Amino acid sequence: MTFIPKPKIVHPALPRNARGLVRRDYEGALSTLCAGCGHDSVTAAIVEACWRQSIEPQNLVKLSGIGCSSKTTAYFVSGAHGFNSVHGRMPSIATGANAANRQLTYIGVSGDGDTLSIGLGQFCHAIRRNLDMLYIIENNGVYGLTKGQFSASADIGTRAKKGETNFQPPIDPALLAMTLGASFVARSFSGDKQQLVPLIEAGLRHRGFALIDVLSPCVTFNDHEGSTKSYAYTREHYEPAVQADFVPPEREITAEYGAGEALAVAMHDGSRIVLRKLDAGYDPTDRAAAQARVQERLMSGEYLTGLLYVGTDGGVEGGRKEFHQVNGTPEEPLNSLPYEALSPGSGGLAKLLARYR
C-alpha cells in the first residue's frame, strides 16, 4: 500500500518531547520493504531515539548507499535532508557533508553488502578518520534486493534459501571496527527495541564514529531453517553482554543499580551512558579484552550484543580526536563562513605572487 501517502494526524493526547514534537513528526515515507523485514523495526527504533533525543528534524542528516537497508533513510524523519548515494560510498558523502557543517547530526544506514563488500574500504577509512556520525548496519547476511546471494557477513555453514552452503569466513563489522580504533562499537538485534533504542540515542550523541551492527533478518531470503541470520536463530544465539542506558544531561541517574555492576560513561555534552554488565566477565571499556571476548563468542556461534566497546580514556571522548579536531576547523560550520573570511583579496594576491615574479 505504498502509494498511499502517510496520514499526519496528530491526536492531542500523544506525548510530546522537549521540542513539542510527537513521534509522528519523526516518521518518514511508508516503507516499501517486505512485511516483517527487520529493517522496519530498526527504522522504528531510530524514530523513537530521535524523538527521545528531541532532535530538530532539519538538523539530522540521513545518508545511505544502495540496497534494502539504504532505502530506509526515506522512512524516518521526513524533515531531514537525505542522501541515498551510490553503492558502498556513503561514508565519503558523509565525510564531505560533515566537513561542510560539523553542527548537524549525521546518521548513516547501510547494509552488510553495502558496508562489508563494495564499501569495505570507505567504511574502514571513515572509522580511521573518526568521523562524527552514527553508522548503522542492518545486517542480514544476504543480498536482498538482488534476491538472495550470500553477503560477506554470511557465517560459515549457513545455508542459502536455494540450498547452497557458505564456506567463506564472515567479516564481522564490530570486530573490524574495534581493531580499526572505533570509539563506540555496539551490536544489537532488530527484535530487541529495549536494547536498540538507547544504543541509537547514545550513538547519536557520541562525538566521533559510532557503529551499531544490528542483526536484522531478511524475511524473504534468509529466514529459513539452516540460516544463521534468521529470526529464530538470532533469538536463540544472541547474548546481551552489556545493557547501555542513555541518561541525558538534565536528568539524574535514578535507576537502581547493584553495587559494582553499573558504570557511567560521560559524553562530551554532559549526558551519560550507564553500562550494566549482564556478563560478569565482560569489560566494555577494555578494547583488547572486549575484542577477544566478542571473537571467542563468535567462534562458538553466539552474537554478543550491547555496547561492546566504548572508549573512556584520554581527554577526548573515546580517547581519539574526531575528524574536525584533527583538521583544526573552527566550531562555526565551513559552509557558513562569509566569503570575506575566505578570500585574501587583491592585496593578498599581490603578496602571494611575490615569489613568482
Next chain:
Amino acid sequence: MRAHAAFRDAPGRTNVTTNRINDFTIKIATVNGTGSASANTLLMKSIFRSGIPVMGKNYFPSNIQGLPTWYEIRVARDGHVARSGAVDLMVAMNAETYSRDVKEVAPGGYLVYDSTWPRPALLGRSDITVLGVPLARMCNESFNGVRTRILMKNICYAGVLAALLDLDLERIRELLAQTYAKKPQLVDSNMKAIGLGYDYARQNFPCPLPLKVEKMDRTAGHIMIDGNTAAALGCVFAGATVAAWYPITPSTSLMDAFKGFCDRTRVDPQTGAKRFAFIQAEDELAAIGMVIGASWNGCRAFTATSGPGISLMNEFLGLAYYAEIPSVVFDIQRVGPSTGMPTRTQQCDLMECAYASHGDTRHVCLYPANPEECFYMAAQAFDLAERLQTPVMVLSDLDIGMNDWMCRELKWDDAYRPDRGKILDKAQIEKLEKFQRYLDKDGDGIPYRTLPGVHPKGAWFARGSGHSQYGTYTEDSTEYQIVLDRLLKKWETAKKLVPRAIIDATAGADIGIVSLGSCDSAIHEALAILKARGVGVNYMRVRAFPFSEDVERFLAAHRLLFVVEQNRDAQFRSLLTLETAVEKSKLRSLLHYSGLPISSSFIVDGVLAEVLPKPLPQQKDAASA
C-alpha cells in the same frame, strides 16, 4: 583523417651562426634526483629576470632517482613560449642518453659535456661545436661529500652556460639568495660552483657564443608560474573550503599548493582554526564522494586528479549530474591509456570527461590554455557548478600544470562575490507551500535547491534513482522523462554561460585551425611562421564544452579546418563532429601524442603538407583530360 607521425619535431632551423640573440633553445640532459631542477630553474628564471620571454619545460621520468630527465629552455625574444622543435645547445650530462642527445642538436649548434671522463667518438657530428668541461673533476676538487659533489656538478654547468650565454652573475646570486633565504651558507657554495664553471668557460671558449642573452624589457607585468599553483590560487579566491583528493601525478602539486596558500591565508591568527578542510582520501572514488557530500551541504568543494582518477570517479560523476549537485574536478591530463606515461603530457581525457559515467550524461568542461587561465577558470568553474548544479571539469594537462609558464600577472577583482546559484534560504523556504526540488520554475532548466540544517520544509531526498520533478522516487516513464528532458534544457542554458571561444580571424582566410588548451602558444608561433610564408590561417581556440554558438559559426565559415590536439584518436575532432553541425570532411587532424608538448614546427609542417602542394589548375585539367 591524417595522423602525423608521433615524432615529427624535425629541426626547422639551421642558421645558428646568424643573429640568435635571445632566440634559441637549450636542452639539458641529466639524471633525476641529482638536483638539476634547481640549476635549470635558476637558468630559466635569470633569463626571465633579464626581461626576455622564456619557456622552461621539464621532461621527467616517473621515478625518484636515477632515470634520465631533460629540461628545455627556450629563449624567445618574439614571445613564443612554446617548443620550436629544434635544440641549439645541448648540455649532455647523462652518459646513458648521450648518443641520442648528441643527435638532437641542430646543425651548427653546440654541445656541452662533462669531459672528466673520455667520451666515445662524437657520432660523426662534425657540424656541431663540442665544448668539454671537466665538471666532475672541478667539483670533486672543490667540494666534499658525495651528495654535495653531485649537486654542485649541476650548479656548475649553470655557471658554464652563464659564461657562454652572457648571463648576469649578479642576477643569479640574487635568485640564489631568494631561494636559500633560510640557508644563506648555501648561497656561497652555490656561487662557488657557478664560478668554477663560469671561469672555466671564459678561459677556454670564445665567450659569449652567438647564441646569447641580451637584456630586454618584455617581461614587465609578467610572472613565471605553473598551472597547478595558479589553479590552486583560483580555488582559494573562489572561496573553496573543502578539498578532497587522492595523490596522483601530475595533479598532486595543485592540492599541495592549495594547502600551502590556505595555511598562509586561512588560519585564524588568534585561535589557529583553519577555515578549510583538506582531506586525503583513500582513493579517487572517495575523493569525489567527499566533494559531492560537501557541495550538497553548501560548501565550495573540489578535487584534482588525472585520467585514471576520472575513470574511478565515473559512477559518482553520473550521480552528481543526475541528482544535480555542484562539484568541481580538475583533471591534469597525462599520457594514457591505463597507467601510461604518468609524467608526460597529453590531451587524452577529452571524451572521458565530456561523457563520464553510464547513462545519458554530459558534463561542462573548461579548457584552460595556460596558468593564467587556470587561475580565472578555477574561480569560474565554481560559479558555473553552483549556477548549473552540476559537475564542472577543468581539463588542464601536465605541461600547463607542472611547468613554469610566463604569463601576465594574475589580478583579482575585489568586487567578486561567488555565484551560489539558486539556493533558497530559510525565509524563502518559509514562504513556500511545498518545496519541489526538480521543478523548472524559471524556464532555464535549473531548479532550486536547499541545504540541510535550514528548514524542515526544505528537506529533500537526493538520490541517483529515478525521480520526479517534485523530488520523489519514480519508475513512471513520463515523470522520469520530464526530468531527463529538463536536464537537456539546462545543457542549453550552459551553452550560454560557459566561456566563449577565442577567435582570431585577422588572416581573413577560408582555412582555419581549431584547437584547445595547451596547444595555444605553439599555434600562435605556427600562425606567425605560416604568415611569413604567405599562408594565412584563422584560428579558434575553444575554451569550453558544451560548444557555444560562436564555435558553430567559425566551423561553418571555413572551407578547411585543421583540428590540432594532443592525442592519437582525434578526440576533440570527434567531439566537434558529435556536438556541432560541422561537415566531417572539412576537418583535418594534426595529432601530436608523443608525450612531449606540441611544437610549432609540427603544426607548420602539418598545415603546409595540406595547403602548399595543391596541384595547379592546369595540371589538374591535364590529368583529367
